[in-house]
Amino acid sequence: MTEITTPIRAGGASTGWLGRLEGKLSWILLGLAGLALPLLDDSYMGTIATRAYIYWVLSAGLNLVVGYAGQIAIGWVSMLTLGAYTTAALAAGRVGPEWPVYLALLAGGGVGAVFGVVVGLPALRLRTFYFAMTTLGFATIATQVALAWKDVTGGGVGTPGPVFPWPFDPGWGFYYFCFLLAAVATWITANIGSSRYGRALVAIRDAEVAAEASGIAKPRLLVLIFLLAGALGGIAGGLFASLQSYITPDAFTFEMSVLFFIGILIGGRGSILGPALGTLILTVLPEIAAPLVQWSTFLYAALLLLIVLVIPGGIADLLDYRNRRPLEQHREIVPRPDLLPRVLGDQNARTLIALKGIRLHFGGVKAIDGLDLEIHGGEVHGLIGPNGSGKTTTLNVVSGYYRPREGSLRVDGSDLPFERPHVRAQWRIARTFQTPRVVGAASVLENVMIGGTVHGHGTFAESMLSLPRHRLDERVLREAAMLALATVGLESLASVRADRLQHSELRFVEIARALVLRPACLMLDEPAAGLSAEEIRRLGGLIKAISRAGTAVLLVEHHADLIFDICDRVTVLNLGKVLAAGTPEEIRSHREVVSAYLGA
Amino acid sequence: MLQSIVSYGLAVGAVYALIGITYNVMYSASRVFSFTAGMLGMLGGVLGALFIQKMGINAVLGFVMVLACGAVLGIVTELLTVRPVLKSIEQHLYVLSTLAFALMIQQVTAIEWGTEAQPFPVLLPIGEGWLDQKFWLPLLACAVTIGGLEFLYRYTLIGRAFLAIAEDNYAARALGLPETWLRIASFALAGMIGTLAGFTGAQMLLAFFGNQSILNFYGFVPVALGGMGSNRGAVIGGLALGLFQQAANFLVGGIFAAVAVFAVFIVVLLLRPEGIAGASTARRV
Numbered sequence: 001m002t003e004i005t006t007p008i009r010a011g012g013a014s015t016g017w018l019g020r021l022e023g024k025l026s027w028i029l030l031g032l033a034g035l036a037l038p039l040l041d042d043s044y045m046g047t048i049a050t051r052a053y054i055y056w057v058l059s060a061g062l063n064l065v066v067g068y069a070g071q072i073a074i075g076w077v078s079m080l081t082l083g084a085y086t087t088a089a090l091a092a093g094r095v096g097p098e099w100p101v102y103l104a105l106l107a108g109g110g111v112g113a114v115f116g117v118v119v120g121l122p123a124l125r126l127r128t129f130y131f132a133m134t135t136l137g138f139a140t141i142a143t144q145v146a147l148a149w150k151d152v153t154g155g156g157v158g159t160p161g162p163v164f165p166w167p168f169d170p171g172w173g174f175y176y177f178c179f180l181l182a183a184v185a186t187w188i189t190a191n192i193g194s195s196r197y198g199r200a201l202v203a204i205r206d207a208e209v210a211a212e213a214s215g216i217a218k219p220r221l222l223v224l225i226f227l228l229a230g231a232l233g234g235i236a237g238g239l240f241a242s243l244q245s246y247i248t249p250d251a252f253t254f255e256m257s258v259l260f261f262i263g264i265l266i267g268g269r270g271s272i273l274g275p276a277l278g279t280l281i282l283t284v285l286p287e288i289a290a291p292l293v294q295w296s297t298f299l300y301a302a303l304l305l306l307i308v309l310v311i312p313g314g315i316a317d318l319l320d321y322r323n324r325r326p327l328e329q330h331r332e333i334v335p336r337p338d339l340l341p342r343v344l345g346d347q348n349a350r351t352l353i354a355l356k357g358i359r360l361h362f363g364g365v366k367a368i369d370g371l372d373l374e375i376h377g378g379e380v381h382g383l384i385g386p387n388g389s390g391k392t393t394t395l396n397v398v399s400g401y402y403r404p405r406e407g408s409l410r411v412d413g414s415d416l417p418f419e420r421p422h423v424r425a426q427w428r429i430a431r432t433f434q435t436p437r438v439v440g441a442a443s444v445l446e447n448v449m450i451g452g453t454v455h456g457h458g459t460f461a462e463s464m465l466s467l468p469r470h471r472l473d474e475r476v477l478r479e480a481a482m483l484a485l486a487t488v489g490l491e492s493l494a495s496v497r498a499d500r501l502q503h504s505e506l507r508f509v510e511i512a513r514a515l516v517l518r519p520a521c522l523m524l525d526e527p528a529a530g531l532s533a534e535e536i537r538r539l540g541g542l543i544k545a546i547s548r549a550g551t552a553v554l555l556v557e558h559h560a561d562l563i564f565d566i567c568d569r570v571t572v573l574n575l576g577k578v579l580a581a582g583t584p585e586e587i588r589s590h591r592e593v594v595s596a597y598l599g600a
Numbered sequence: 601m602l603q604s605i606v607s608y609g610l611a612v613g614a615v616y617a618l619i620g621i622t623y624n625v626m627y628s629a630s631r632v633f634s635f636t637a638g639m640l641g642m643l644g645g646v647l648g649a650l651f652i653q654k655m656g657i658n659a660v661l662g663f664v665m666v667l668a669c670g671a672v673l674g675i676v677t678e679l680l681t682v683r684p685v686l687k688s689i690e691q692h693l694y695v696l697s698t699l700a701f702a703l704m705i706q707q708v709t710a711i712e713w714g715t716e717a718q719p720f721p722v723l724l725p726i727g728e729g730w731l732d733q734k735f736w737l738p739l740l741a742c743a744v745t746i747g748g749l750e751f752l753y754r755y756t757l758i759g760r761a762f763l764a765i766a767e768d769n770y771a772a773r774a775l776g777l778p779e780t781w782l783r784i785a786s787f788a789l790a791g792m793i794g795t796l797a798g799f800t801g802a803q804m805l806l807a808f809f810g811n812q813s814i815l816n817f818y819g820f821v822p823v824a825l826g827g828m829g830s831n832r833g834a835v836i837g838g839l840a841l842g843l844f845q846q847a848a849n850f851l852v853g854g855i856f857a858a859v860a861v862f863a864v865f866i867v868v869l870l871l872r873p874e875g876i877a878g879a880s881t882a883r884r885v
Contacts, residue, residue, distance in 0.1 A: 072695050122866055125873045128692040129633040130824060132699075134866065137817035141858045148855045254813055258703060265696070294711060301703035308697045309684050 116230015644798020
């Protein structure tokens with residue numbers, strides 16, 4: 001996959017150095033302003049700015065949880081509490097000997113990371129509200145424990161915060177320390193955000209089922225994110241304790257959580273710059289509007305309500321001019337099957353997927369009742385039958401959403417485990433869905449790149465630090481995705497938000513996403529539904545070409561013409577059983593099939 | 601000591617159970633979990649103390665006024681924070697809208713009422729120990745609520761309409777049930793139950809703005825453990841939680857009690873995501 005010679009350019013995307021600079025300009029300006037602030041020699045302003053940086057260290061991590069992964073972590077202030085007390089207690093020698101302050105700060109980050117995962121655990125299996133409630137409950141409990149555990153926290157009286165020694169001593173030294181850490185937090189979370197991990201997080205948020213089918217293991221990924229967000233929260237806590245110079249449980253109000261949360265929401269989901277500005281503004285605002293301090297929480301809450309009801313997309317959506325430019329009106333999808341060999345690479349080994357004796361019941365309904373089916377590489381296998389005959393259910397068994405009661409599922413002779421949908425991508429089994437599952441807020445190109453998630457080699461840490469292997473992954477994946485888009489005929493829309501596309505175009509986006517996996521087996525669930533006659537003809541040509549490149553194609557469809565045009569074998573299901581199987585000619589003349597399904 | 605664990609635990613547990621029922625009533629009508637449950641509980645105490653203690657209104661009238669305020673707040677919750685986000689319920693925006701509304705009310709309370717916990721008047725000075733109002737009143741309220749809801753759901757037409765909406769929203773609408781009005785009514789009812797919980801428990805928990813987040817969490821635990829929408833689960837879970845918490849408080853101290861409740865909550869939910877008595881839900885593809 002490395003020797004793609006003629007890269008296909010993203011239409012309309014500026015890739016020159018000027019374009020890259022443009023994207024980073026806001027950061028450069030922010031950074032310069034931060035570096036130059038001490039020149040004003042205003043220590044009050046320095047304190048406020050330091051606080052904003054500290055809040056951002058926490059919010060940068062929280063942004064991945066809330067903005068990218070879409071998990072409603074409303075009580076993340078608890079990480080600040082834990083980090084603050086850990087750092088303060090260790091540095092003051094309340095637990096064992098006195099620790100060096102920097103080491104104590106690291107320990108605060110460590111404790112934050114551990115509890116980030118503990119609090120996050122319910123998010124791996126539970127519905128949104130449960131997780132929101134867990135974080136809220138944890139925040140409540142953290143404060144209660146801080147009040148009660150007097151030996152370590154000083155109870156209601158409090159404990160002095162740590163003082164960092166030279167060069168980061170209180171004053172401008174500490175200011176630069178916090179500035180530095182805020183910059184680092186920005187850098188690593190931005191790296192994650194633009195990596196395959198960031199795209200996977202957004203996919204989990206907006207199209208969870210498609211994410212699983214692309215090989216994204218939600219629990220593993222979320223644990224990593226909670227680790228990172230917890231660690232950043234803990235470190236922010238240690239800095240916060242030092243800034244406050246004296247901490248009591250009152251300092252960690254739930255309202256602070258709301259501030260973090262709103263900063264991210266105002267900024268917009270899936271953005272880094274937006275939330276950073278949001279946090280900055282929300283920290284500075286109450287200082288300017290001093291008479292309103294008493295009402296600040298009320299105003300935050302009112303702002304939150306307003307955002308949710310009026311601009312759920314946040315500032316980033318409001319500023320997204322590029323995606324408000326009108327698209328060309330009469331667009332045509334012209335696939336280029338000739339590119340397929342480059343997309344799919346060598347497929348010499350012809351895969352064989354064999355289902356044997358599959359039985360699956362939903363309560364009393366026999367959805368599949370003893371099904372045998374073989375799907376061969378290099379062939380298009382059509383699966384037809386009336387509604388409720390078990391076509392999509394069969395597909396869902398292969399892609400791991402259902403566990404049949406009996407039967408075996410083998411790929412080239414080795415058992416493919418039932419359930420576990422996210423391992424399918426490693427077996428190079430890809431699929432599309434009856435209703436397209438795409439991430440509306442991401443660009444078409446990013447959507448297609450999600451399909452190649454399992455081909456990345458770089459680890460989470462490598463992506464975080466933008467090491468060479470990560471950059472190579474990104475480049476290869478981007479090229480492969482552009483090629484796949486060109487193959488289905490959508491490369492001119494690569495940089496457009498996916499939710500602006502027409503239904504028929506989304507169907508082809510899903511196929512491109514599946515192609516990036518270089519699938520040995522591709523399952524299409526009614527890909528022609530909602531397409532025009534001309535589009536169906538082109539789709540047929542594309543599907544046939546995919547199979548000729550060596551991929552095994554399983555096609556569930558209602559358009560009889562398409563099925564008989566392109567299939568090499570057809571299986572007809574009725575009431576969960578095989579009614580007939582054979583070549584299209586045999587099926588077309590099969591008496592029972594004609595009377596039961598096709599009509600005379 | 602046993603007596604105080606049991607009496608105090610059951611009383612607190614009854615308050616948790618009532619808050620749990622408040623969650624359930626709103627959830628059944630709209631599939632929305634609302635953070636206003638704890639707010640209603642907090643307000644029940646604060647408004648009660650305000651009307652009866654501060655303004656010197658007759659206890660019965662004050663009680664009715666508190667419930668009326670709860671009903672109004674329930675309706676406002678529905679109109680302002682639930683209905684606008686209901687059509688895109690899969691985005692879970694209701695979590696944020698209800699939380700924002702609850703925080704606004706809490707903040708107004710903190711500013712106007714004060715951030716200190718204030719006492720709640722003794723309304724029925726019958727006796728001491730078990731006979732103390734603060735112990736039996738929440739239990740009585742809980743029993744009356746459960747009985748009333750059972751009667752409503754089983755024997756009245758409007759109650760059956762509630763159940764129909766809870767069971768299958770679309771089918772209920774197709775039958776011509778006035779879904780919107782039933783939802784408003786449910787939120788009003790939830791408002792009354794929530795403030796009832798706060799009112800009856802306020803002698804024990806005091807009239808304190810900070811009760812909001814505590815009740816939000818401890819009221820949700822029994823619902824999560826007992827299964828969504830199950831009132832019986834909420835009552836059993838609530839009473840068990842109250843007893844457990846008090847026993848732990850007396851025997852091993854407050855830190856452990858808080859941590860233990862949280863640990864049990866997480867572990868049970870990881871093992872049985874639908875709650876101990878809940879049924880699992882169906883297909884996604």
